[in-house]
Amino acid sequence: MEARPPFRPAVPAPGARLCWPAEFGRRYTIFVDTEEEFDWDAPFRRDATGVTATAAIPDAAARFTGLGAPLTYLVDHPVATDPRAVAAIARALEDGRSAVGTQLHPWVNPPFDEAVTPANSFVGNLPPALEAAKLDVLTAAIAQAFGRRPVSYRAGRYGLGTGSTALLADRGYRIDTSMRARYDFTAKGGPDYRAIGNDAFRVDGLVELPLTTIFTGVARRGGEWLHALAGRIPRGTGLLARAGLLNRVALTPEDMPQAEALEAVRVAVGEGLALLNLSFHSPSLVPGHTPYVRDARDLAAFWGWWDAVLGLLDRLGVRSASEADILDACAVANTPVSTDHAGGL
Numbered sequence: 001m002e003a004r005p006p007f008r009p010a011v012p013a014p015g016a017r018l019c020w021p022a023e024f025g026r027r028y029t030i031f032v033d034t035e036e037e038f039d040w041d042a043p044f045r046r047d048a049t050g051v052t053a054t055a056a057i058p059d060a061a062a063r064f065t066g067l068g069a070p071l072t073y074l075v076d077h078p079v080a081t082d083p084r085a086v087a088a089i090a091r092a093l094e095d096g097r098s099a100v101g102t103q104l105h106p107w108v109n110p111p112f113d114e115a116v117t118p119a120n121s122f123v124g125n126l127p128p129a130l131e132a133a134k135l136d137v138l139t140a141a142i143a144q145a146f147g148r149r150p151v152s153y154r155a156g157r158y159g160l161g162t163g164s165t166a167l168l169a170d171r172g173y174r175i176d177t178s179m180r181a182r183y184d185f186t187a188k189g190g191p192d193y194r195a196i197g198n199d200a201f202r203v204d205g206l207v208e209l210p211l212t213t214i215f216t217g218v219a220r221r222g223g224e225w226l227h228a229l230a231g232r233i234p235r236g237t238g239l240l241a242r243a244g245l246l247n248r249v250a251l252t253p254e255d256m257p258q259a260e261a262l263e264a265v266r267v268a269v270g271e272g273l274a275l276l277n278l279s280f281h282s283p284s285l286v287p288g289h290t291p292y293v294r295d296a297r298d299l300a301a302f303w304g305w306w307d308a309v310l311g312l313l314d315r316l317g318v319r320s321a322s323e324a325d326i327l328d329a330c331a332v333a334n335t336p337v338s339t340d341h342a343g344g345l
Helices: 052-066 083-095 128-146 164-170 220-230 236-242 258-270 296-315 323-332
Strands: 027-034 072-075 099-104 152-155 201-203 206-208 213-216 247-250 275-281
Touching (some): 027 099, 052 083, 083 128, 099 128, 099 323, 164 206, 247 258
Parallel strands (some): 027 072, 027 275, 099 152
């Protein structure tokens, strides 16, 4: 299988960006990478398909419901084909606002016509026919498990390719959330999203909702180029962060300290970002399955992060948005007349 050049989506054209309707207001949404358990420090394996952590989803869902936050569970193949995992998610959907979407991990998603390599873990690197075949298998499995076809998608490892969004649109998907704003995965064989800001935009008939990433610190106005420059120096980005000059903060409790996330929320809301996109991995609900939640103390910090961040959003007047809320707003959203107000943070 020939190596493909890195996928580097360009800055969205002004006419592609969404201007949410006034009644939408300020919102946040939460997508959950609902997936199998595997060793994050080991090579990828096709037989690492355990989904025991999904048993924690109903209790976690109840806690999020208590915080007023519906979730969209982006389900991959091991989860969609395990009856106990499906039953656990079905219980979580009883809140009436949460939803199920799709997440594609190619190394555990048939058909298995590719070698298991780091580059092939990004599904957009695969031949288009194989990417499409894996997507078709997964979409059908989710539809069978939950009784409806999914319309929201995330490529595992944020691994979109040149033709991925067109494949999704052809299959009835309406939302993609694979782009992690301001991140570059080319060193691992993946895509480069440094040109992507935080505003939603239209692409190939889909609405792209990038995972929100905010630059904080006194030098945040120069965040993009300064962070890239510091990245060329050993420990350069860490030095900037510790000095309070510049910090890149994705809105996830995983490897993003609470205080930094709270500041990022304040900056994003203060700069007028209409929709904040937050995320986490379902195995983090049980200690020992991800690098972010190794023990009970980490799990307590995980929940403390959510309590603090969602509490701040509530105080700032930012309401939750379900998948259905977003789809309804997208149907009447216009293109904006101004530039990305939070993309350069």
